[in-house]
Amino acid sequence: MALTNETIKERLTAKFGDLLTNFEEPYGMLSFEAPKDQNLKLLQFLYDDPELRFQFLTTLCAVHYPDQKGRELAVVYHLHNLQDNVRIRFKVFTDITTPDIFTATNLYAAANWMERETYDFFGVNFIGHPNLKRILNVDEMDYFPMRKEFPLEDGTRIDKDDAMFGR
């Protein structure tokens, strides 16, 4: 019997009740939202459950929604059940002033670099991460470049002639 989105949703609501919200299926992929303090319990349940078996972390990243006050940063998990070939996705939201999320490194070793990258670009603080430091950018960088806080171009520059650069 193939694993369907309905079954996954039923098992999740049976376990977590109404903690999980915003279920939707864009292009047939089940996705939902979870409270940020539940992310580890949820990942562990999805991993251990004999029916769900979501044991592969495809990717982990963040999104910045500057207009959603109090829940600006979203961390997105993509999980894959390799035996039934089913994928799901869920988001946890957090305030940008306290971007603390529990690390998934104890469950998935692959989360180590993904969380470092997410920290590097969005400044999400993964609590319990063994080596949370910048992975791609220069170590001296003192800001998180993928947050939507910066103008695309620096308007104060004088060394680039607008006529030459097509602005």
Added chain:
Amino acid sequence: MARPVQYNVKNEGGKAIHTVAPPEGYTGEGFFTTKLSDVVGLARKNSLWPLPFATSCCGIEFMATMGAHYDLARFGAERVGFSPRQCDLLMVMGTIAKKMGPVLRQVYLQMAEPRWVLSMGACASSGGIFDTYSVLQGIDQIIPVDVYIPGCPPRPEAVLDGFMKIQELVGKESIRRRNGEQYKQLMESYGIQ
């Protein structure tokens, strides 16, 4: 049938062949005197050893420039070295990310004097289209540059032109320049001893 060797042996077709005039000096029977600076310049400019620091598409154009069709070797730059200790000319070709900056600077510092720097393409010269947090906005922020080649990427002809500009600089440079006060100030402005 063997291809006849004619172009450098006989001047067929009546093309004008220019020979370079000797440097200014005093000629007599069996001797020629001139400034040491001129002779050193002449020797240096016709035997530059380039160090290619190629990081992106400009590097591909440079490979074409080194190839048989454009042939940078005609200008005495036959020997492309990959050790900064042996080279005179650092050719920076391509986008330099901020993370690559210290590496480039280290390579420059490892080169022995006299050394020249050629910045090829929009990215190396100004950051180019990459007006972003991760890209160095021109290598002249970290090392002094002698010649800039515009283009994105520049054609091999432009590289040859830039190289000839370097040769001009090298040929005219006084052998005392690198000990001068002005040069010292330039190096100090980049924080180089």
